Amino acid sequence: VGAAQACSSPAAPAPVSPTGPQVLESERARRAANARIVNVDLRARPTTVDLGGPQVTTWAFDDRLPGREIRLRRGEVLRASLANELPQDTSVHWHGIAMRNDMDGVPGVTQEAVKSGAKFDYEFTLPDPGTYFFHPHVGVQLDRGLYAPLIVEDPDEPGRYDAEAVVVLDDWLDGVAGDPDTKLAELKSEGMQMGGMDHGGMPGMGDGSAGPLGSDTGDVDYPHYLINGRVPTAPNTIEAWPGQRLRLRIINAASDTAFRVALGGHRMVITHTDGFPVQPVETDSLLIGMGERYDAVVTAGDGVFPLVASAEGKQGQGLALVRTGSGAPPAPDARPAELDGRLLTAGALAAAEPVRLPARGPDRTHTLELGMDMSVPYRWTINGKTFEERRPLPVGQGERVRLRFVNRTMMFHPMHLHGHTFQVVAGRGAGPRKDTSIVLPMETLEVDFQADNPGQWMIHCHNVYHGEAGMMTTISYQ
Ligand code: C2O
Ligand code: CU
Helix, strand or coil: CCHHHCCCCCCCCCCCCCCCHHHHHHHHHHCCCCCCEEEEEEEEEEEEEECCCCEEEEEEECCECCCCCEEEECCCEEEEEEEECCCCCECCEEECCCCCHHHCCCECCCECCECCCCEEEEEEECCCCEEEEEECCCCCHHHHCCCEEEEEECCCCCCCCCEEEEEEEEEECCCCCCCHHHHHHHHHHHCCCCCCCCCCCCCCCCCCCCCCCCCCCCCCCCCEEEECCECCCCCEEEECCCCCEEEEEEEECCCCCCEEEEECCCCEEEEEECCEEEEEEEECEEEECCCCEEEEEEECCCCEEEEEEEECCCCCEEEEEEECCCCCCCCCCCCCHHHHCCEECHHHCCECHHHCCCCCCCCEEEEEEEEECCCCCCCEEECCECHHHCCCEEECCCCEEEEEEEECCCCCEEEEECCCCEEEEECCEEEEEECEEEECCCCEEEEEEECCCCCEEEEEECCHHHHHCCCEEEEEEC
């Protein structure tokens, strides 16, 4: 029994990897004796939220969408007490954090599921600054709205910006067009229509190609695209002063949608992805897959500007406003020219010097072929198998491990590794450090990571429907 089934088979307690002495040792090594402890309460429960007009009945943390941001500094300890008031098992996964394995929040792999009505206390040190988020790791609960930003500040960071705003993207299904569990069940029983779920489209390859590619042929309609929980007709407003350097911490919390993001009238300087610094690159727009984060600095103009997240391969967009002065607000369907300008993808980035992995060949390579089984409806596979059929991939403590993702499908898969930040292997070596990276249709993506965090860790597609339909596996330290 694995994570993918944790909510549907509550009767069978899963074999959970025990908290070994190495896991405790890894936490001891991260935690300073005088580390500040930050206490947070999280209540996951059914609620009604206002999307800025539409009222939706859904599940959320503390009745808010997104849930309340958690913000700490590097090296601090988060103590989060989760109360599960949902009618299902749940958990919290701290996406992107290199943490102790037993707090990673994957039922059936790192902990027992948190039962309905039960509580669970998470406690761990946050070793790396950056932009992160958290969500349950059970079924498709993320798609109901159970997510919130987790920001880890760097007290030593040079002041490259004056103000900042967190920008959380989502595709909204629940409460309007059915619920995510029903959608998943329908997909599994009926399979995909030809061209269905074509969320991936054929994105530009980071070479400056532009324009909306792909079209909305999906059998799934997301009635709303949200930025910070608001529909475009009632957008969230980010206030700044003209001339300020504004840092946007962009998080794609959508379950099934990649976005093309641009700020009208501005160019963005990409400074970080998935929390880790990159050599800054200026761009008009960027492509952000599910589970990815990008930090972009803009020098704010004077007026009211549309910050647009255009759903890739679908119809529709999310909107927020950046307001520094007076002016008429842009229309809900405003389409700034920057969206069709230079499009940046992770492949165009390189790790900043201080976070670059030492140059070295891999000690071990695992090839993961990403596939779709056409004979069985809606079954997404890694090396021909679903999660339930797979064995963990072995890694050795201290090894440099290469993962080679080979995409045999026409969709893109944002592949996410828990507990580590890999480095994309680019032509010249040191691509960006990331924990989630899109594998483009029919392409191969290689990433390297240092095996320095013992335990059993998930690798999966962050399209939660692909993941739940099998596109998950684990690595296990021997
Ligand atoms: Cu955000 Cu395993 O996922
Ligand atoms: Cu996928």
